[in-house]
Amino acid sequence: MTTNGDIATALDIPYPELTRALSVHNPADFFGLRSSTYRVPLLETPPDINRGACASALSLQALAAEGLEWVGKEVAEVKQMARDYRPLDWLGHFIPMVRWLRTYPVREWLLADILAGLCVGFMVVPQGMSYANLASLPAVFGLYGAFVPNMVYAMFGNSRQLAVGPVAVTSLMLGSGLQSLFNGRVNSDPNNPNDPCLQDSYNRAAVQVALMAGILYTTIGILRMGFLANFLSRAVISGFMTGAAAIIALSQVKYLLGVKVARHDPVHQQLADLIDAVKVPGAFNWRELVMGGTWIAILLGLRFCATRFRRFALLRALGPILVTVLGIGIMNATGWYKAPSTTTTKTTNTTAVHIIPASLPITTMGVGRGAGLRPASLNDSCVVSAVSCLSTTLACVQGAVNKTVAAQCLTKGLNCTNVSSVCLSGVTPTPATPTSCPISTSTKKSSSSAPPIAILGPVPQSLPQFTGSWFTPLYDLGQQLALACVICLVDICESISIAKAMAHKKRYELDATQELRGLGIANVMGALFNCYTTTGSFSRSAVNFAAGAQTPLSCLVSGSLVLIVLTALTPYLTNMPQNVQGAVVITGVLGIFEFHEAYFLWNVHKFDFMVWLVAWLCTMFLGVELGIGFAVMSSVLLLLVHTVFPVVRVMGRLPGTTMYRAISQYGEARVVPGVLIVRLDSPLYFANVNHLKDRIRHFLGKYGGAAARRSSNVSVTPPQPSTPTPPQAQSKVLPWESSQVRLNSVRVQTVEGGPSSSAALPACASAPPPVRPSSSAGRAEGAGNG
DSSP: OOOHHHHHHHHTOOHHHHHHHHHHSOHHHHTTOSSBOOSSOOOOOOTTSOHHHHHHHHHHHHHHHHHHHHHHHHHHHHHHHHHHOOHHHHHHHHOHHHHHHHTOOHHHHHHHHHHHHHHHHHHHHHHHHHHHHHTTSOHHHHHHHHHHHHHHHHHHOOOSSOOEEOOHHHHHHHHHHHHHHTTTOOOSOTTSOSOHHHHHHHHHHHHHHHHHHHHHHHHHHHHTOGGGGGGSOHHHHHHHHHHHHHHHHHHTHHHHHTOOOOOOSSHHHHHHHHHHHHHSTTTOOHHHHHHHHHHHHHHHHHHHHHHHOGGGTTHHHHHHHHHHHHHHHHHHHHTTTSOOOEEEEEOOEEEEEEOOOOSSOGGGTTSSGGGGOOOTTSOTHHHHHHHHHHHHHHHHHHTOSSHHHHHHHHHHHHHHHHHHHHHHHTOOOOOOOEEEEEEOOEEEEEOOSOOSSOBOOOOOOSOOOOOGGGGSSOSOHHHHHHHHHHHHHHHHHHHHHHHHHHHHHHTOOOOHHHHHHHHHHHHHHHHHTTOOOOEEOHHHHHHHHHTTOOSTHHHHHHHHHHHHIIIIIGGGGTTOBHHHHHHHHHHHHGGGOOHHHHHHHHHHOHHHHHHHHHHHHHHHHHOHHHHHHHHHHHHHHHHHHHHHSOOEEEEEEOTTSSOEEETTTOTTOBOOTTOOEEEESSOOOGGGHHHHHHHHHHHHHHHSHHHHHTOOOEEEEOOOTTSOOOGGGTSOOOGGGTTSOOOEEEEEEEOSSSOOEEEEEEEOOSSOOOOOTTSHHHHHHHTTOO
């Protein structure tokens, strides 16, 4: 391994001088491998020394030294904590709840926290059930998600006002991802599924995704990898949220029209399905539209009052629970949850079954591959009679007025079926004797039509069960893990931004690492108890903040309220109208539409506006998964465009000063005769070298005179040993300037069949150091002030 002593010997310089230089400079800058060089006398590398090998060795040594220094600091910190911390201090280090409970001012904060928790609890009960339906999960899953993760986050979370629970966008993403996992086979009504086995598998897959998302949350928090969320820019998140909000709102319109349509994400497919459903005679329900429109008007009116008048700020939180109570009350008073009953009298029906001998099995009678090979001696009336007998039996059982009549119908039907099966088996060679399958005359009340208003249906009155056994086997590891990753990244962006905004307003420091760990543990514990993915809700957090929440105790209060609902009040939610759910979801996602963000980006940065537009349109017309994928790809592509084709500006001196500004931004700035100063608004690396050379050729032709116009070749190289160091690079770095980006010095050669001429082009940094006019160094720094 190459040591500093070997390098000092190879460079023929004193070892202390090398050590002092390395303590100030990066090894790559020290050997002139980068265009950015610090303004100190650089040690020149002899031509016979491999610069890359020396720089690599020094880089590895510098990295190892930094690692050892970090480990030393961590060990020292742990030792200091071990000396100073008491058991409760240690517990508070891992469970923040212990830390704030020890200093909790009961008289000042308790009432505010209780009030805020009640407001959020009243809001999350109807919202949680509605968002669970958006994810194609039973409504009780929304209550579970508002209970367990909320209680756990209060213990491990770091934000004082963040309200955790089911949210609309995450529910939509989960529902869309699981729908593709099950190839579109999803029950239209998860509370009353047509296929209970399919719904059970769907619920298990949702819990598995929640566990994966929780593990990802926790891992990112422990490893401090929150920077991964930076790949989703604000333009991407805003455009994706706006497109998702349109999908969510349109998916709830069916509850306001009283129609049943299949689930689709793209808005054009949803519109086509809604139009086709409404065209069916009798499908449109005007009662649903009137009720749903009334709930939306009430919710929007309460939100307007809460926004316009500060004294009514809590009305926004009471809106969802208010329309829920009103809807249940109206349904119980009018009886619209009952289907209209009609009295039907059935006369005695006798079905004749002809028993005909047969010599071939049933597979040759029209069932299976041998359907075309049926013998002439076998009478098809046997099959027809059996089917007729079975259908008549089912009709009799369904129309029975009590269990006794149903049992009689079933008994007679079984007798009839046995006779039919004997006929079909072909084992009884008896003559064709008609055998009757009588069905008794019965009078019943049949419910042939749907109720006037669709209701939620029964909600289990129980606590969440332990679902640790649901984690295996996985349905599709790759698809579920990809879905969990996307949900985790989107939730991180939203939750951390909400928490940081509220922490800034309340003037306290937010530990983002602990926040991610708290959200991860909340999701993991929720997955253990029948919950799907949860995160911070913008609307409920805003209510929590406005209600005056001071600590996560408000989360404990709201979770306790949900607990009371789960154990005592779920039977009263049975007759909750589905149009209430639709109204709550539609008004809830109105705040997610961010067209004002698009207008702002259009005025400020056209490229970011294009990213927003791509994210919005792709999400709306291609679906959630493809939308977020194309949005991220467009963001990364935009980043590459910015770095490969960076802005290169010509700098000019402001009259009467020693400061330099871009002449494209400052019309009074003037180019210094004989000197061309440019600024590269991006790091210089291999991908943008050609672009920089092209821009320099252009600027030389524009500002450099006739000689520069005749130049045919331009190359950008680091300073060579024979090149004298410019005055700007000879001043020492001041201690308070060590973190600033210095002036870059590149060499431009113009070649035309003769000796090359060169000029130093100081490329000014985008974040210039402060000006110090008291010295020549300060005047030189002023040139970089752009």
